[in-house]
Amino acid sequence: MVVANHIAGKIERGELKLGQRLPSELDLAEQYGVARMTVRRAMKELRERGLIRSVHGKGTYVQQPDPPAENVDR
Amino acid sequence: MVVANHIAGKIERGELKLGQRLPSELDLAEQYGVARMTVRRAMKELRERGLIRSVHGKGTYVQQPDPPAENVDR
Amino acid sequence: MVVANHIAGKIERGELKLGQRLPSELDLAEQYGVARMTVRRAMKELRERGLIRSVHGKGTYVQQPDPPAENVDR
Amino acid sequence: MVVANHIAGKIERGELKLGQRLPSELDLAEQYGVARMTVRRAMKELRERGLIRSVHGKGTYVQQPDPPAENVDR
DNA sequence: GTGGTCTAGACCACA
DNA sequence: GTGGTCTAGACCACT
Secondary structure, eight states, X not given: OHHHHHHHHHHHTTSSOTTOBOOOHHHHHHHHTOOHHHXXXXXXXXXXXXXXXXXXXXXXXXXXXXXXXXXOOO | OHXXXXXXXXXXXXXXXXXXXXXXXXXXXXXXXXXXXXXXXXXXXXHHTTSEEEETTTEEEEOOSSOOOOOOOO | OHHHHHHHHXXXXXXXXXXXXXXOHHHHHHHHTOOHHHHHHHHHHHHHTXXXXXXXXXXXXXXXXXXXXXXXXX | OHHHHHHHHHHHTTSSOTTOBOOOHHHHHHHHTSOHHHHHHHHHXXXXXXXXXXXXXXXEEXXXXXXXXXXXXX
């Protein structure tokens, strides 16, 4: 999960800001020198961690920097 | 094919009647919250199923409520 | 041909530069307060005068400022 | 439908043989100088004509050189 | 002002 | 790395 962690780090350090669009999966694959599938697996990981949000046909966006937030309702 | 099936359902349930004009593709796109191209793919599907008929420059109309049905005997 | 002439003027005065993209036909129609058809007729006029070039699915672009140029070959 | 017809011609003239794999949609888009979506529309057309068969994740293949033909006797 | 075609480029699913 | 689906938005053709 080197790709996922690398991107997660960027988000947590604020290098990628909330709402910002990530490079496309193809671009990321090239940048990291890995296959598209590997990038997609990393994206899935980050999506499940709640760090990014993918929008079909548009792109994937940074969603939250870190804290679970626990805004249950209130 | 959620859009196509949703509209097909309306036609089959008689909520959209024979000869009735559907909203424009642009309106449908807004209503369903999708891009116009997605609506057009759905329209193509329905056209091929024989449920609607599109007239260039005019609109698209309900053509049949149900399949051929072939209830010949019985 | 008020729309065509207005845009032609802009091109000739250099307010619209070579290679620049014009607003979409829809936007132009709104800006001039006319129907889309009127804009399209104006675009056709300008295309025939060699002032603009339309690219399907992309946009229409300024092509030449004015002179017929007569670059026959040489 | 220039792309569809061009490829259909190749198939019918036997330049593309039964079972042969076509270039990828991306390659065809480059070869014909059109967008991939345009190639896909052409492929859909050819699929419906029964000339090709697309396999998700693998490629698209020539299926028949000619229509059913019905050369039963003779 | 509608449907028709196209661009450019994203994410998705499969093998 | 291919085909599959989608976005957003342009010009085209018709009525």
